[in-house]
Amino acid sequence: MRYRAHWTSAQILAVQSLGPDIRQIDLLPEGGPERFTAGAHLDFRVFVAGKPEVRSYSLVGRHDPRLPYRVAVKAAPSSRGGSSYMWSLEPGHRIQISQPQNNFPLTFGRPEYLLLAGGIGITPIYGMALELLARGAEVQLHYGAASRAQMAYADDLQVRLGDRVRLYDASEGDMVDLNALIGSVTPGVQLYVCGPMPMLNAAKQIWHAHRMPEPDLRFETFGASGRFAPQGFQVYLPHLNRTVDVGEHQSMLDALTDAGVEVLYDCRKGECGLCAVDVVACDGALDHRDLFFSEEQKAVNDRMCACVSRVVNGGISIDVGYRGEPPVPGRT
CATH class of the missing domain: 3.40.50.80 (Nucleotide-binding domain of ferredoxin-NADP reductase (FNR) module)
Structure with missing residues (x-):
């Protein structure tokens, strides 16, 4: 990963509706909030379908040591399930969060x-x-x-x-x-x-x-939006002769790694391209949700980012490319 997350427990202080489908959440970590810069986010340990997952939400406003952290979460039925968990939080609940990280920083000194x-x-x-x-x-x-x-x-x-x-x-x-x-x-x-x-x-x-x-x-982007609502689908890996089921609110990357299939990855946001897999065949529609490939590359439909992109109305055959470490002679 790009950084090592230091997890800490935070208490939900307040929850406020900002509209029909937006909820603002104030939370205070143990030891108090750390300094952050505009554009920063927190990682949250959430539970989706009973399984632990990590989701990222931007910090709202400017840093003020007197104030708690604040995020705003949109209820998104077509997302990967994290927003539903965040919407279940109420004052007094506790949740594990990372320290602030900024992959979207401002550069100062520009004319406008x-x-x-x-x-x-x-x-x-x-x-x-x-x-x-x-x-x-x-x-x-x-x-x-x-x-x-x-x-x-x-x-x-x-x-x-x-x-x-x-x-x-x-x-x-x-x-x-x-x-x-x-x-x-x-x-x-x-x-x-x-x-x-x-x-x-x-x-x-x-x-x-x-x-x-x-x-x-x-x-x-945090890789949450696409052209289609998420569906479950199947991934076939010809070189392993295996089929892996991907849940409606599960990423292909998570399904593959949970099944013991080795896949290289880093950002989990569709930005770095390290998790890109080769598309061998697809009888559905590819929903490219990444920012790594160009529109021209996406139109070819021969590669996709496993961390965010999906398939609808069908299944897919892929080659992950990564074969693991070669065996060491004399070692079983």
């Missing part, structure tokens, strides 16, 4: 910043907006969701940012024009994006089409 959030993707972007405001930076925020009721923290952002925030209510037909937005970006401006996978993929495509510097596009 453009922030783009879709739905619950506002959670890291909200803290970034507050941090940039505190530093006196030039910042613009564009925030879209399926409805105004699903725009967590929108009222506070409007008060703080004024006309520097633009809200897009899809239920009113108001959508972000990504091509126009990215086309207006001037050299030196960084774009930070967090939201549903289709929005992230579109932003990447348009950014590259406008020949913008690749390092100036920053994004994060």
Whole structure:
């Protein structure tokens, strides 16, 4: 893994509804909260179908040693099951969490910043907006969701940012024009994006089409969204002559490793590509949920990231590539 998680027990202090399907959770770890920077997240040990899993949720707001950690979780029926567990938490419950980690940090010193959030993707972007405001930076925020009721923290952002925030209510037909937005970006401006996978993929495509510097596009995903609702499916491994069942709320990677199949992996978020497997055959539809492969590579459907991507309406045959360590002569 990229870092070694140090797990500690945290107590749930408060739970608050921010809309019809968003729940804010305040929690206090033993020993108090550690310092974190805008864009950071916590890993949580959750239980999905009775089995322990790890899920990541962005920390909301700026660090304040007087305040507990805060996350906001969207109830997502098409997710991998972590949100259901998080929604079951009530004040007084305890949960295991990691220390804060930041794979989505701000780079300071730019002439201007453009922030783009879709739905619950506002959670890291909200803290970034507050941090940039505190530093006196030039910042613009564009925030879209399926409805105004699903725009967590929108009222506070409007008060703080004024006309520097633009809200897009899809239920009113108001959508972000990504091509126009990215086309207006001037050299030196960084774009930070967090939201549903289709929005992230579109932003990447348009950014590259406008020949913008690749390092100036920053994004994060926790691999929870795809084109289809998750289904259970079967994975056949011809070189092992084995079939592995993948549950509806289980990743292919977890199913394979639980079955003793060796698979290389690292991030578990569809970003690093280390867990990519070769697709030998597929009689269903591949739901690519990663940010590692390009849209052109995904269209070929010959490789997929086992940690987040799935199959619907069928099964798949794969080759994991990894064969383990070669046997040592004279050792059984």
